[in-house]
Amino acid sequence: MSAIKLSVSALALGAIAATSAAARDQVQVAGSSTVLPYASIVAEAFGENFDFPTPVVESGGSSAGLKRFCEGVGENTIDVANASRKIREKEIKACAEAGVTDIIEVRIGYDGIVFASDIDGNTFEFTPSDWFNALSPKVLVDGAMVDNPNKTWADVNADFPAQALAAYIPGTKHGTREVFEEKVLAVGCEATGALEAMVAGGMSEDDAEDACIAVRTDGVSNDIDGDYTETLARIESNKDGIGVFGLAFYENNTDKLQVATMSGVVPTTESISTGEYPVSRPLYFYVKKAHIGVIPGLKEYAEFFISDEVAGPDGPLSAYGLVADPALADTQSAISAEETMASGS
Amino acid sequence: MTDISSNTPGQGARVASSLLTEDKRTKKRNAAEKRFKAYGIAAIAVGLFFLAALLFAIISNGTRAFTQTFVTLDIELLEEKLDKNGNRDIEEIKKVSTFGYSPLLDAAVTKMVTDSGVETPITKAKDLKQLLSSGAAGDLRAFVVANPDRIGDTVEFRIAASSRVDGYLKGRVTRESLARDKNLSPEHLDIVDALKEQGVVKKSFNWDFILGADASDSRPEQAGMGVAMLGSFFMMLVVLALSLPIGVATSIYLEEFAPQNWFTDLIEVNISNLAAVPSIVFGILGLAVFIQFAHLPQSAPLVGGLVLTLMTLPTIIISTRASLKSVPPSIRDAALGVGASKMQAVFHHVLPLAMPGILTGTIIGLAQALGETAPLLLIGMVGFIASNYPEGVMDGFVSPNSAMPAQIYEWAKRADPAFYERAWGGIIILLVFLITMNIIAIFLRRRFERRW
Numbered sequence: 190m191s192a193i194k195l196s197v198s199a200l201a202l203g204a205i206a207a208t209s210a211a212a213r214d215q216v217q218v219a220g221s222s223t224v225l226p227y228a229s230i231v232a233e234a235f236g237e238n239f240d241f242p243t244p245v246v247e248s249g250g251s252s253a254g255l256k257r258f259c260e261g262v263g264e265n266t267i268d269v270a271n272a273s274r275k276i277r278e279k280e281i282k283a284c285a286e287a288g289v290t291d292i293i294e295v296r297i298g299y300d301g302i303v304f305a306s307d308i309d310g311n312t313f314e315f316t317p318s319d320w321f322n323a324l325s326p327k328v329l330v331d332g333a334m335v336d337n338p339n340k341t342w343a344d345v346n347a348d349f350p351a352q353a354l355a356a357y358i359p360g361t362k363h364g365t366r367e368v369f370e371e372k373v374l375a376v377g378c379e380a381t382g383a384l385e386a387m388v389a390g391g392m393s394e395d396d397a398e399d400a401c402i403a404v405r406t407d408g409v410s411n412d413i414d415g416d417y418t419e420t421l422a423r424i425e426s427n428k429d430g431i432g433v434f435g436l437a438f439y440e441n442n443t444d445k446l447q448v449a450t451m452s453g454v455v456p457t458t459e460s461i462s463t464g465e466y467p468v469s470r471p472l473y474f475y476v477k478k479a480h481i482g483v484i485p486g487l488k489e490y491a492e493f494f495i496s497d498e499v500a501g502p503d504g505p506l507s508a509y510g511l512v513a514d515p516a517l518a519d520t521q522s523a524i525s526a527e528e529t530m531a532s533g534s
Numbered sequence: 535m536t537d538i539s540s541n542t543p544g545q546g547a548r549v550a551s552s553l554l555t556e557d558k559r560t561k562k563r564n565a566a567e568k569r570f571k572a573y574g575i576a577a578i579a580v581g582l583f584f585l586a587a588l589l590f591a592i593i594s595n596g597t598r599a600f601t602q603t604f605v606t607l608d609i610e611l612l613e614e615k616l617d618k619n620g621n622r623d624i625e626e627i628k629k630v631s632t633f634g635y636s637p638l639l640d641a642a643v644t645k646m647v648t649d650s651g652v653e654t655p656i657t658k659a660k661d662l663k664q665l666l667s668s669g670a671a672g673d674l675r676a677f678v679v680a681n682p683d684r685i686g687d688t689v690e691f692r693i694a695a696s697s698r699v700d701g702y703l704k705g706r707v708t709r710e711s712l713a714r715d716k717n718l719s720p721e722h723l724d725i726v727d728a729l730k731e732q733g734v735v736k737k738s739f740n741w742d743f744i745l746g747a748d749a750s751d752s753r754p755e756q757a758g759m760g761v762a763m764l765g766s767f768f769m770m771l772v773v774l775a776l777s778l779p780i781g782v783a784t785s786i787y788l789e790e791f792a793p794q795n796w797f798t799d800l801i802e803v804n805i806s807n808l809a810a811v812p813s814i815v816f817g818i819l820g821l822a823v824f825i826q827f828a829h830l831p832q833s834a835p836l837v838g839g840l841v842l843t844l845m846t847l848p849t850i851i852i853s854t855r856a857s858l859k860s861v862p863p864s865i866r867d868a869a870l871g872v873g874a875s876k877m878q879a880v881f882h883h884v885l886p887l888a889m890p891g892i893l894t895g896t897i898i899g900l901a902q903a904l905g906e907t908a909p910l911l912l913i914g915m916v917g918f919i920a921s922n923y924p925e926g927v928m929d930g931f932v933s934p935n936s937a938m939p940a941q942i943y944e945w946a947k948r949a950d951p952a953f954y955e956r957a958w959g960g961i962i963i964l965l966v967f968l969i970t971m972n973i974i975a976i977f978l979r980r981r982f983e984r985r986w
Contacts, residue, residue, distance in 0.1 A: 217934070225918065237675065277585035416947045441951075505668060
């Protein structure tokens with residue numbers, strides 16, 4: 190008994206001692222849960238095709254990933270941050286303060302954001318204005334801004350069925366939320382004339398734009414801080430609910446969800462790559478240049494990620510739901526040259 | 535006493551209050567007792583009902599994960615694709631990526647469908663290949679790299695069917711549900727039906743689910759629990775190696791040697807309170823102390839084990855102290871009386887008698903730690919992590935890995951419904967471990983515990 194105990198404790202102590210000496214031989218990735226499936230597909234194929242170990246991919250959201258990315262340079266910080274939005278000025282500054290100065294930005298493709306509801310429910314053909322009128326705390330009625338009176342979709346748009354309003358939208362820590370605000374709510378705000386009315390009512394332009402992307406807090410709009418699986422579960426329990434999903438998630442669950450059109454366009458990889466479907470956003474990952482050459486396989490991973498075989502229109506990422514980037518060749522040459530983001534920005 | 539006095543109010547009542555005929559008050563008391571028994575039975579019944587419902591849900595959802603549909607097909611390992619120069623140089627063979635293997639698969643799957651004699655509107659090999667797991671090319675390449683001398687031969691492979699085909703054979707996917715699915719069409723299912731009759735497509739026990747590594751979102755059919763299980767194993771080694779000696783030493787000192795004063799009282803209160811601290815608190819502590827301050831590697835079972843040690847310590851200390859307390863003082867007195875030192879009395883007599891209790895407490899503490907997910911979220915053990923088998927004992931402690939409950943949580947989040955099925959299957963594996971540990975604990979207690 191005591192011999193076993195002794196050897197086990199010795200082993201554990203030895204392991205603690207060894208960690209400071211042994212170099213990390215694995216690429217570590219963290220960030221957006223939207224990019225996670227793509228990154229895991231690439232990581233797996235990378236492990237299969239190269240002699241490097243399979244990279245480790247964690248999720249947690251774009252902001253959380255970039256925060257960890259900006260913690261500093263060194264083996265116990267991550268090498269790559271996945272993001273479903275562009276890195277912010279503030280984050281670049283935080284990075285620079287921690288010594289992460291040379292960052293390589295890689296755009297991997299585009300992701301569509303779709304509006305889907307229960308498969309047996311009503312079908313919808315949305316425009317951004319509908320969503321603004323459904324979710325904004327104040328809407329324009331007869332030329333004046335009033336508290337949102339809409340209770341059903343029929344109130345929002347006479348063409349819609351009288352289905353109770355219930356929306357499940359991504360929480361604020363998700364990159365998807367920003368796209369929803371920018372490409373749907375803000376567009377709807379302008380289209381309905383609410384923005385103009387607010388500016389005319391004495392609001393500054395910035396305040397009015399902020400007011401445009403606010404959502405009502407009376408229970409109609411629900412923030413989902415978890416993953417799309419949670420949104421799906423909420424829709425299954427409330428059949429009137431309409432949720433915001435990534436295209437890839439919807440395509441994996443077509444037996445439970447039906448998708449709504451936006452401005453008359455059905456979301457597909459084709460309609461998104463041509464730009465016809467309006468609600469899409471680019472996906473990125475960010476690489477620490479200082480780690481290239483230190484962490485084995487890092488540059489190879491980045492190059493492999495955006496190679497034509499992987500991220501091209503016939504690659505596995507596209508098969509999963511990523512919309513291939515037409516300008517992939519430029520990104521490829523930028524990576525092989527290790528071009529960093531414009532410094533001093 | 536009250537019974538007697540209430541039954542003897544006067545001479546007349548004495549006749550009525552015999553033991554055989556119940557008076558009104560006795561009836562009332564008996565009725566109350568019956569009611570209480572009924573409540574108790576109802577409570578147990580409700581509890582049993584929930585347990586049964588839970589077990590039914592777990593078993594009915596989870597057992598499907600233990601079988602997997604496989605396709606047997608002959609693949610010709612063409613020399614001109616895999617080794618253009620024909621010199622069998624392993625470095626050159628390795629240069630052919632998995633994408634270079636898809637033409638071989640295309641040819642094999644087309645041949646398989648033609649041989650089966652099914653009439654199908656699907657003609658493109660790329661569409662036919664959707665019957666197979668997208669990990670097929672990877673399996674093929676691994677085989678060729680390991681056996682370069684087989685290049686040029688036609689080799690029979692057993693390849694996992696794609697998750698939709700697998701779901702069809704398990705009744706999870708129907709023709710109707712495929713109508714709008716771009717991964718598979720109802721026409722594919724006609725092929726599957728024919729191949730199933732010919733024995734090419736078969737469902738069999740899925741060892742890969744128990745022993746394999748995690749797989750990415752595009753190939754749920756290949757995902758397995760094995761690597762996460764190893765992660766849990768290494769974490770438990772750390773927890774055992776640290777929490778048992780520390781916990782037992784603490785308890786022995788506090789119970790047998792420490793003076794009774796306000797300071798030891800304070801420590802005692804704190805240990806009891808620590809047992810009730812939510813585990814996520816230990817997670818964030820671990821992140822701050824072990825990773826950000828001590829610079830231990832992220833996602834490592836070593837760090838997970840250290841965090842879980844903090845969580846398990848109070849459980850072990852409390853149960854160890856309880857079992858030390860239950861050793862009668864006469865044992866100590868007798869030992870001291872024949873001239874043993876205090877330490878001899880404790881280590882030669884008290885500790886061996888308390889051992890079954892200590893071990894039971896330790897095993898239950900370990901079982902609790904094994905099922906813990908929350909602190910692992912914060913130290914980076916959730917995600918696409920359990921993809922490499924550790925290369926050795928040392929690597930097992932420090933290289934990134936997941937743990938069983940974290941892997942289940944991760945699967946439950948993913949888009950493909952096949953992962954959801956695997957999450958339930960993972961719960962069955964986890965429960966088997968927990969039940970085994972509890973049975974060992976019960977066995978130790980029954981076998982070795984002494985009663986006074």
